[in-house]
Amino acid sequence: MHDFDTIIIGGGPSGLQTAHFLSANNLKVALFEKDPSIGMDVVCSGVISKEAFGRFDLPTSAIKGRLKEAELYSPSNNNIHYSHPEESVVVVDRHQFDNALAERAQKSGTEVFLDSKVVSISNHDNFVECEIRRGNTNRTYRAKTAVIATGVSFNLQESLGMGRPKKILKGIQVEIEVEDIEKLKMFWGNQYSRGFFGWVIPLEDSRAKIGVMTEKNPMEGLENILGHLGLENNLYAGKYKIQRRGISFGRIKNPVSSRILAVGEAAGLVKTTTGGGIYYGLISAEIASGVVNDALSDKSFHPDMLRVYEKLLKNEFSKELKFGEFFHSFYSDLNDNEINQLFDAAKKDDLLSYISQNGKFDWHKEAVINILKSPNLRKILIKGLIRQGTKFAFSS
Ligand SMILES: Cc1cc2nc3c(=O)[nH]c(=O)nc-3n(C[C@H](O)[C@H](O)[C@H](O)COP(=O)(O)OP(=O)(O)OC[C@H]3O[C@@H](n4cnc5c(N)ncnc54)[C@H](O)[C@@H]3O)c2cc1C
Secondary structure: OOOEEEEEEOOOHHHHHHHHHHHHOOOOEEEEOOOOOOOOOOOOOOEEEHHHHHHOOOOHHHEEEEEOEEEEEOOOOOEEEEEOOOOOEEEEOHHHHHHHHHHHHHHHOOEEEOOOEEEEEEEOOOOEEEEEEEOOEEEEEEEEEEEEOOOOOOHHHHHOOOOOOOEEEEEEEEEEEOOOOOOEEEEOOOOOOOOOEEEEEEOOOOEEEEEEEEOOOHHHHHHHHHHHOOOHHHHHOOOOOOEEEEEEEOOOOOOEEOOEEEOHHHHOOOOOOOOOOHHHHHHHHHHHHHHHHHHHHHOOOOHHHHHHHHHHHHHHHHHHHHHHHHHHHHHOOOOHHHHHHHHHHHHHOOHHHHHHHHOOOOOOHHHHHHHHOOHHHHHHHHHHHHHHHHHHHHHO
């Protein structure tokens, strides 16, 4: 009746980690990845906190950079220097990172099927059925449970009524050879990004990742960052391979369907402040595998039984994600002049010292709430809040 205990759909960090946890528990697990190899077309800066490396056993061999200092640029090119007391963040090569996770999942017993796109999924009383396309042939597999880990792809979730995130943001990135960049650079303002920021991330081998996350045309922001570095002609001459990818913003309505859970970005579990999704994906993989494991041993797969997953996700992420959404809607309404004022206020109130002592890379709510209490920021905040209130009043 069943080919597997669990089918995992998608071979990114969230799917691979779920697969590893479940097969390490002696369950029969299959993972289907649509691409011919793991980590093939990944578009990601690979910035992960030391906290993530402390909580999970992650492949240190994939680390290609370590970040401790940053230069933060305002729209008027004002620059604030930030230094963290210790290295709290590393940069991984996602191709190597994902392949190391795949190797470990396979060692634990997961069967990995490449070039295998799940084109449809359906849940039944006693099983889940997935239709897989490999080349020109389609084949169906059955399992007791399934985990959707498809990243920023929501067709399967929508077909099951699980929904999709509030928005899909636009991400763009190039990786280039460059001398003399030692510190992380971050760029704020509308010429770089609407609502978020752009970045230059130095790697250890005289290379850097340059990218933008935004709600509008990301190419414009990329051009402006390369212009800041005096490298825009290389872009126009076609010397850089430009990679684009969407980024989920906001949790999906329902991460649970009968016998099926969604993890990682496929559930919209991405930081709403920075777009980072690797660590939240790994945490959700840990939670989901515990719930699937219990469901399989109790033989109870009704959505009500699986709702515990939704509750656990809420406890872990809800406040953080909602706060990020609120902060984003406030920030994306600011014009460049107001963002410049935020920078001035941050300097006057010495907020970066506060962040370096109290900030956490993956959890921003507490620090941002405290920062917003600072006297010079408060004036800009109140103006923004009044505008938010007016917008809300007119839209409701
Ligand atoms: C420009 C940019 C920079 C980023 N930088 C960072 C960063 O520095 N740090 C960070 O934490 N996050 C970053 N992110 C976000 C991060 O890349 C994702 O959140 C993360 O990869 C999510 O992991 P995942 O396993 O949930 O999904 P993914 O890594 O997207 O993996 C999903 C997998 O599922 C496969 N798949 C999809 N549909 C199907 C299907 N139907 N059948 C079979 N397989 C399927 C895909 O091919 C893919 O391999 C960035 C994103 C962008 C766009």
